[in-house]
Amino acid sequence: MSESLQTRDGRSVLRMERWLKHPPEKVWRAVTESERLADWFPEKVTPELRVGGTVAYESGENGAVTDLDPPRLIAYTWGTDHLRWELHPEREGTRLVLLHTFDDRAAAASYGAGWHTCIVALDLALDGRPGVDPGVDDIALHERLVTQLGLDAGTVETGPDGWRVRHERQLTRPADGVWGALTDLAPDGADEAEHVLAHDAEEGGRVRWELVPGTGHGARLVLTHTGTGGDPQAVLEADRSRMARLLERLEAVPTGR
Known part of the structure; x- marks a missing residue:
């Protein structure tokens, strides 16, 4: 195939x-x-x-x-x-x-x-x-x-107000399990709302994780990172690492979570 x-x-x-x-x-x-x-x-x-x-x-x-x-x-x-x-x-x-x-x-x-x-x-x-x-x-x-298919690449947008790095990823785990892994990995002081988590990033800017409707086969995760300084390409790589850590965490927890 x-x-x-x-x-x-x-x-x-x-x-x-x-x-x-x-x-x-x-x-x-x-x-x-x-x-x-x-x-x-x-x-x-x-x-x-x-x-x-x-x-x-x-x-x-x-x-x-x-x-x-x-x-x-x-x-x-x-x-x-x-x-x-x-x-x-x-x-x-x-x-x-x-x-x-x-x-x-x-x-x-x-x-x-x-x-x-x-x-x-x-x-x-x-x-x-x-x-x-x-x-x-x-x-x-x-x-x-x-x-x-290149769905893990992410995108970078720049404009007069700064930059935005975005990853949208369809996952195979249900939202409750993904949310549990997200909160386990979140830094102290992260802001939480219903299926939304946000925190400052070491490399600058603000990271926002959100679970949204997807294909029905699992949770859809949108990671958005916005800021005004630094190198957005370096931020893109940092956010790929964040996503990879989340996926590793999901593999480590029981599927029923």
């Missing part, structure tokens, strides 16, 4: 590829027929196979088919997201390409880990062994994708 993340027209595009040993005609049925989609797709879905046709999701949401070229291409909407499935004949099998377009860039690792698991299930279903591969470590996969 290969994964990459791009930006197109202001939106994030996650690209995932996997070679399947089955021919495109067989894979096509698995990605378009509702009874076969049930073996691997994240929820029950029924696509109407014509451009403009309805895509009915179990959640009650409806999408629409935007592109259709059997047995090579089907694309459709899912809420504000767009899914494009391409089937390319390759080595007597099929190179499956998924392009998932969405707005929430910080969610890319969660989406990537989820689709990885789904495509593994698709491969098993094509082999006549529907189910989920017990060897998939969802947490390790998510963290690998965070690094691979």
Whole structure:
């Protein structure tokens, strides 16, 4: 499986590829027929196979088919997201390409880990062994994708009033567990509110940690560091270290916390 993340027209595009040993005609049925989609797709879905046709999701949401070229291409909407499935004949099998377009860039690792698991299930279903591969470590996969897709890089903005360093990270632990780890690591005198923690930093400026809604797979953490002096690039590295210490702490505490 290969994964990459791009930006197109202001939106994030996650690209995932996997070679399947089955021919495109067989894979096509698995990605378009509702009874076969049930073996691997994240929820029950029924696509109407014509451009403009309805895509009915179990959640009650409806999408629409935007592109259709059997047995090579089907694309459709899912809420504000767009899914494009391409089937390319390759080595007597099929190179499956998924392009998932969405707005929430910080969610890319969660989406990537989820689709990885789904495509593994698709491969098993094509082999006549529907189910989920017990060897998939969802947490390790998510963290690998965070690094691979550059979601741990952070951003630096500068202006007449100073600088702002920002990290937004989708986590795999629930908010209560993350909050416990944050407060354990907070310096004395840190200010606390509901899921917000703030404190001064040794390198200058003010650090603010906030837990906000994310993908539903765990807490979403936003770290914002603002100041007026010093080197914001050095601050960026210091905040990466802060985030790394938090992740180490989360690994050290029980998952139920």
